[in-house]
Amino acid sequence: MDNNLLSGSIPDFLGNLPNLRELNLAYNQLSGRVPESLLSNNKLNLNLTGNPLLTIEEKHMPHWKKAIWSVIAVVVIIVVVGVCCCSCHGLLSLSLLKSRSRQRDEVKLTGVAHLWFPHLERKLCRISCALARSSDSYHLRPVERKTHCGFGQEQGNQA
Known part of the structure; x- marks a missing residue:
């Protein structure tokens, strides 16, 4: 039939x-x-x-057939939870990046980078390059240690 x-x-x-x-x-x-x-x-x-x-x-x-609907429900739940977790992780990462960017901008504006980078407080040997007339090459010569990487007050006169 x-x-x-x-x-x-x-x-x-x-x-x-x-x-x-x-x-x-x-x-x-x-x-x-x-x-x-x-x-x-x-x-x-x-x-x-x-x-x-x-x-x-x-x-x-x-x-x-009953089991198929159960599997579909579980897969949908896993996908939704996964998307939510990835979204939260992405938003948290973005927030952290923005926060760090703001902190770097504050350093540029206030000039307090020496607080962020204490290893720069040490006296450094400044090097200047002078162009040699005869050989067209650069020569390095040490300069007196007078400042703290330009953040502190200079002691004496600079040449």
Whole structure:
């Protein structure tokens, strides 16, 4: 009885036929609930493919179909939690970068970099380069240690 353009609901009496072993109602235009008597008959080979308007009670659905919905729900939850975690991590990183940028800007504006870089407080040997006229090369010569990397007060006169 497949591909016969049958419409309407499946009659209840079909499930009460004791010798019915196969019922192929595929690719028709059947609608409504599938009778309980057809679904509970374990000896019946029932094909209802291609009838999208038919409804089957959940208790008669194969176990794997129920499991698919559970798996889909778990995957959706994992994806949503993952996206939320990545978003929070990104926002936190961005906030930290902005905070550090503001701190660097404050150093530029106030000139207190020596507080951030204590190793620069040591007296450093300043080097100047002079261009040699005869060889067109640079020569390095030490200059007297007079300042603290330009952050402190100069002692004496500079040449």
